[in-house]
Amino acid sequence: MKKALLSLLLLVSLGCANESQYLTPTYKPQSDFFYSDYDRVWRATQIALGPYPLKVNNLDAGEIETASISKDNVFQKAHKKYNANVATKYFLKVNLIKGKANGKSVVKVIVKKQKHHNTNFFAGKKALPTDGIEEQMVLYRIKRELQVEKILDKI
Numbered sequence: 001m002k003k004a005l006l007s008l009l010l011l012v013s014l015g016c017a018n019e020s021q022y023l024t025p026t027y028k029p030q031s032d033f034f035y036s037d038y039d040r041v042w043r044a045t046q047i048a049l050g051p052y053p054l055k056v057n058n059l060d061a062g063e064i065e066t067a068s069i070s071k072d073n074v075f076q077k078a079h080k081k082y083n084a085n086v087a088t089k090y091f092l093k094v095n096l097i098k099g100k101a102n103g104k105s106v107v108k109v110i111v112k113k114q115k116h117h118n119t120n121f122f123a124g125k126k127a128l129p130t131d132g133i134e135e136q137m138v139l140y141r142i143k144r145e146l147q148v149e150k151i152l153d154k155i
Contacts, residue, residue, distance in 0.1 A: 025129030029093075029112035032139045036146055038098050041107040044149065045094060048141035052092065062096035088128070090115035092138065103109075109142060111135040 034041050042059060049064060056065035071090045090113055097108040113135050116125040 025131060027127070027129055028132075029110050030132055030135035030139060031110040032143070034107045034109060034142065034146060035101070035104055036107065036137070037105045038096065038107050040108065040146060040149060041096060041142065043147035044142045045109065047097065047145050048138050049092070049094065055091070062098070064072060064094040064096075066091075066092045087118040088115065089118075092128075092134070109139060111138050 014134040019025045022102075034044075042062075045064060046057075049066070050070070054064060055067040056063055058064075068089045068091050093112045093114065095110045097110070099108060113130040113132075115128040115130050116126055117128055
């Protein structure tokens with residue numbers, strides 16, 4: 001009985017993962033490559049960023065930037081309660097870069113979340129790291145939009 005209880009306790013303790021082990025704060029952008037033409041990836045990016053208020057939307061330069069977002073109004077993590085400070089704001093910058101690989105059109109999408117906190121009027125803004133979840137979510141949405149469009153083209 002003790003062995004079974006001890007093995008169950010050991011299994012549960014090893015199976016539980018600490019969030020901080022996988023989500024290390026970073027300032028680095030997230031990126032992915034999409035093997036599709038530039039216009040399709042641009043359209044999928046527009047759809048993926050639909051809930052966000054856009055400030056810059058430049059097709060020729062391949063830049064999209066959201067307006068300043070406070071209190072995580074657009075994206076909230078489901079796995080933890082979040083008390084955002086009013087002075088904490090962020091915006092997303094998305095860059096699309098055209099390219100070719102083995103004769104096929106490739107687009108590199110780079111998503112960077114720039115998060116900052118206004119401590120007070122005189123001190124200015126303090127840059128904060130991000131966990132990368134929201135950036136990965138945007139890349140996932142772009143990927144799914146491209147997959148849906150590809151399936152619809154076959155019909």
